Amino acid sequence: MTEAPTSTDRSDIAAKATTLAGLHAAPEILQVVNVWDVISAKTIADIPGTKALATASHSIAASLGYEDGENIPVEEMVAAVGRIAAATTLPVTADLESGYGNPGETVRRAIGVGIVGANIEDQMRPLADAVDQMEAVLRAGRSEGVDFVLNARTDAFVKAGDRDPDDVLADAVERGKAYLAVGATNVFVPGLLDEHAVTTLVSAFGPQRLSVINVPGSLAPARLQELGVARISYGPWTQRVALTALATSARELLSGGALPEGTLPLN
Numbered sequence: 001m002t003e004a005p006t007s008t009d010r011s012d013i014a015a016k017a018t019t020l021a022g023l024h025a026a027p028e029i030l031q032v033v034n035v036w037d038v039i040s041a042k043t044i045a046d047i048p049g050t051k052a053l054a055t056a057s058h059s060i061a062a063s064l065g066y067e068d069g070e071n072i073p074v075e076e077m078v079a080a081v082g083r084i085a086a087a088t089t090l091p092v093t094a095d096l097e098s099g100y101g102n103p104g105e106t107v108r109r110a111i112g113v114g115i116v117g118a119n120i121e122d123q124m125r126p127l128a129d130a131v132d133q134m135e136a137v138l139r140a141g142r143s144e145g146v147d148f149v150l151n152a153r154t155d156a157f158v159k160a161g162d163r164d165p166d167d168v169l170a171d172a173v174e175r176g177k178a179y180l181a182v183g184a185t186n187v188f189v190p191g192l193l194d195e196h197a198v199t200t201l202v203s204a205f206g207p208q209r210l211s212v213i214n215v216p217g218s219l220a221p222a223r224l225q226e227l228g229v230a231r232i233s234y235g236p237w238t239q240r241v242a243l244t245a246l247a248t249s250a251r252e253l254l255s256g257g258a259l260p261e262g263t264l265p266l267n
Contacts, residue, residue, distance in 0.1 A: 009114070010144070010146075013116055017091070020052055020116050023052055024185055024186055024211075026208070029224060029229055029231065031231075032232070032233045033047075034059065034238045035055060036060045036239055037063060038087045041053055041087050041092075052090050052092070056234075058235060060080045060095075062239065064076060074100035074101075078106070078113060081113065086113070091116050092114065092117075093118060095235075096110060096118045096119065098121040104137060107120075107140040108143065117149030117150070118150065119153050121155055122154050123159075127178060130175065131182055134150060134182055134184055137150050138184070153187075154172050154188070156189065156191075157189060157191025169200055176209075186231060187201075192217055198219065202229065208228060210230055211229070211230055211231040212233075213232070213234065213235050214234055
């Protein structure tokens with residue numbers, strides 16, 4: 001278990017939160033390549049152009065033997081993100097799912113291990129309840145003396161099912177504006193968004209307020225920047241890239257081949 005930081009560390013945490021907020025507000029889009037353990041964090045932190053790290057809850061849960069969806073105990077998640085934060089000098093934002101039943105307390109504990117921002121899912125709860133959970137996160141940050149970077153996530157698209165796309169988009173707009181109104185830094189709208197959806201969301205929230213996930217088929221980062229998106233993350237896809245490379249190499253080795261040329265001793 002990662003130890004809580006000292007009071008000296010707390011001022012460093014507050015400074016990193018300010019840095020992370022500035023990266024979201026900058027005209028240049030913030031790309032965070034999601035990590036799930038210390039070695040993946042160190043690897044990405046050493047890549048030129050990396051300005052902040054983001055954890056992926058799905059990937060952390062999978063690496064520890066849990067299904068995604070808040071099946072990992074909160075103690076294990078906080079310990080995992082704390083080890084990542086301790087392994088880098090960069091700001092770290094964590095995917096904390098829906099807060100594990102107590103988003104304010106979960107964020108308070110996460111700040112205690114060096115986390116300066118978080119995704120918090122609304123899971124399409126009644127809007128008033130979702131707003132309450134976002135407010136609890138922001139109160140936790142204030143109580144810890146940190147301008148916590150809340151990437152408030154609406155699952156409007158993730159849970160859309162066969163609903164009319166216009167209604168889904170309207171829900172995302174309504175929810176996102178409500179989260180911004182109580183102080184969220186950004187609104188995270190995961191899903192395979194087309195240009196119309198992105199343009200509508202940026203228009204509703206303002207430039208550098210929308211956060212998206214890029215998946216196969218998503219708009220290119222350069223175009224998202226032109227449209228005024230603040231941040232791109234990649235969720236569990238980065239771990240899938242790594243596992244695909246591992247599986248491909250294993251097939252090659254088991255069929256009599258060799259390790260790939262150019263493999264680096266990154267660990």
